[in-house]
Amino acid sequence: MDSILQLHHVSVSAKVGNEKFEVVKDVSFHVGKGETLGIVGESGCGKSITAKSIIGLLPSNAWLSGGDIILNNREISSLKKRDMRKIQGKEIAMIFQEPMASLDPVYTISEQLAEMIKNHLKLTRSEIKNYSIDLLEKVGIPRAKEILNEFPFQLSGGMSQRIMIAMAMSCKPEILIADEPTTALDVTIQAQIMDLMGDLKNENQTSVILITHDMGIVAEFCQRVIVMYAGEIVEEATVEQIFNDPKHPYTQALLKSIPRIDERQESLPYIEGSVPSPRSMPKGCRFADRCPLAFDQCFDQEPDLISINNQYKVRCWLYEKSNRKG
Amino acid sequence: MLLYVLKRLLHSIYVILAISLIVFIALRLTGDPVAVMFGAGEPTKSAIEHLRASLGLDKPLIMQYLIFLKGIFTLNLGTSFRTGQPVSGMIFSRMGATVVLAFAGVIVALIIAIPVGIISAVKRGTAWDFLGRIFSLLGLSFPNFWLGIMLIMFFAVYLDWLPASGYDGPVSIILPSLTLGLILAGVLARLVRSSMLEVLNKQYITVAKSKGTSEWLVVLRHGFRNALIPVVTFLGIQFGSLLGGTVIIEQVFAWPGVGQLIINAISERDYPVVQGGVIILALLMVFVNLLVDLSYQFIDPRIKVEGRKA
Ligand SMILES: Nc1ncnc2c1ncn2[C@@H]1O[C@H](COP(=O)(O)OP(=O)(O)OP(=O)(O)O)[C@@H](O)[C@H]1O
Ligand code: SF4
Ligand SMILES: [Mg+2]
Secondary structure, X not given: OOEEEEEEEEEEEEEEOOEEEEEEEEEEEEEEOOOEEEEEOOOXXXXXXXXXXXXXXXXXXXXXXXXXXXXXXXXXXXXXXXHHHHHEOOOEEEEOOOHHHHOOOOOOXXXXXXXXXXXXXXXXXXXXXXXXXXXXXXOOOOOHHHHHOOOHHHOOHHHHHXXXXXXXXXXXXXXXXXXXXXOOOOHHHHHHHHXXXXXXXXXXXXXXXXXOOOHHHHHHHOOEEEEEEOOEEEEEEEHHHHHHOOOOHHHHHHHHOOOOOOOOXXXXXOOOOOOOOOOOOOOOOOOHHHOOOOOHHHHHOOOOOEEEEOOEEEOOHHHOHHHOOO | OHHHHHHHHHHHHHHHHHHHHHHHHHHHHOOOHHHHHOOOOOOOHHHHHHHHHHHOOOOOHHHHHHHHHHHHHHOOOOEOOOOOOEXXXXXXXXXXXXXXXXXXXXXXXXXXXXXHHHHHHHXXXXXXXXXXXXXXXXXXXXXXXXXXXXXXXXXXXXXXXXXXXXXOOHHHHHHHHHHHHHHHHHHHHHHHHHHHHHHHOOHHHHHHHHXXXXXXXXXXXXXXXXXXXXXXXXXXXXXXXXXXXXXXHHHHHOOOOHHHHHHHHHHOOOHHHHHHHHHHHHHHHHHHHHHHHHHHHHHOHHHHHHHHHO
16 A cells, blocks of 8 residues: 555654653554544643644744654655745645534634635635535535524534535645544534544545544454553554454553444543653653552663554564573 | 614612712711811801802702712703802813823833733743743832832933923823823733633644744734733723822822812812812713723624624
8 A cells, every 4th residue: 555644753742841851752653545444542642732733833932853754655744834835734634523613703704714715725715615605515515605604602512513524625735643532522523523524535546644543443343453641652554353362451552341342432441550641751662650560670661662563563572582382 | 683782781879979989978078178278267167157058068068969969860960169250160171191101101001011911921930031021020119109200200301301290282292191100000911911821722723823924924923912801901901099199199190180180179178179170080980981891792703693683
């Protein structure tokens, strides 16, 4: 599969007060054309920060402290803001967890859609209007014409997220980053929104990076998965591999309480203990404190992300050659 | 909408009643006007009685108050104890100067506070922010009359660029409006900053950036536009104290407005002029508050629809 986006050893640091710390460390992965890549992991593992680093929207106190991001053979992480703006929305679009908070309360839906369209497409006013109506109809909004003139507070969460999807897809991006797009919605609406995203993605051959807490969604929509823990990738595999034979003890714990693959769940299963803070990372394996299989080496030295085979990577001493039995 | 305006007007009547009672009582606590009206000589008892009767001060207090109230609603505020002129005329001829000064002050404040507040918020934690915050602090801690005097000393006395006081053509408004505006700008800049900081953290700001909109456009179009809502509220609430500031500034700059008229009238215990002046300023405040309230629907769509329903 042609890869359209690649991250090479991306690290992100942040500064709070006078303290600097690394929140994402040495993350590498790629996304193929038309592929959906899932990113899972507990809260605070660095999923959103990784996503924001790709689209150039890191918070003002955070910055890319290492690595390259390559989109269609072009290094984009060192682009000037001005050049990056041509990519934001056009080549990479993003939708967020809180649809209601994603829309500016003082502008109508049409104004907010038009802002995106005007930035990237050369259309006249009336063309923009017609296109906006088309877009809303496509994402299943009834009374599209009227809704365009409404304000966000007049819409439900599900409607808002449909509009955000319409907006994100309006300039036919090559990559859509969806950061927990359904977490804030009712369960019944979650399924509709995911199906809508799936349809649009297939229609436009968009590649999707799907951040989620929901293993059921991963099973249904993703081809490959990255598991993040404490700012690092701990496992990367195809969906089949992950569900059939998860390697990393953290992934195993994540999957343990899911009785069936296709079952949706509200949040990740509970794993005892908590993710270490980026300000005080342990020196060995970052999961060692909570790992039922931890042994001496785990507390001393951090394992590398090692390739088990072509598509499979895991960061755990259990899989280091010297430790493998047989 | 209309219902809302009517409700607000009804509410204003309570405010005016309360203010009228307070001025009325406070004035009568300052002493007898007749005592200050005779100069050096020792007046005869009958002369005093005569004067009291002619000023209406012989009537019972409650009657005096009712006459004052009636005057408010008929806009006939009596005649000055001093000059015998109708009070309404005296006030209205000076009203323009006060309103112009107050609004000039607000405009100066906005012109300064908005950029300072926005830059402080966007460049949070940098030298710009530091300067902006120092400015706010100064605005908050300087007494306005003192700033007025400093400005007079520098621009009028030392540089001799601008008139020091009185009304001497349009340039005369520069120093008093600058004084009023600078003080208000201090508070306002701080408010714009904090309101911007809050708004800039919202998700829709990130979303706007994710569309490829330039940073400054996002700051203004989405940031400031939303931060404006609390700023307008604040201006509405502060208009009363702005008028209070105007009264003092008029005194410092001998600005021929209602404030100066009231202060002179207080020292002369010219009851009708003080009462009338205060009531007119109160009415002005009520009117501006109403305007601000009505302007919300233009800056916050969430309010417009509620208004439509009502
Ligand atoms: N602006 C910031 N300044 C400092 N630390 C930050 C900042 N943003 C995020 N972090 C830290 O970086 C880490 C990763 O945060 P991130 O938002 O990427 O987590 P996440 O995996 O998306 O979690 P969630 O599932 O809760 O969305 C967290 O420890 C968080 O506290
Ligand atoms: S390296 Fe050790 S502690 Fe870390 S996940 Fe593997 S077994 Fe557990
Ligand atoms: Mg997140």
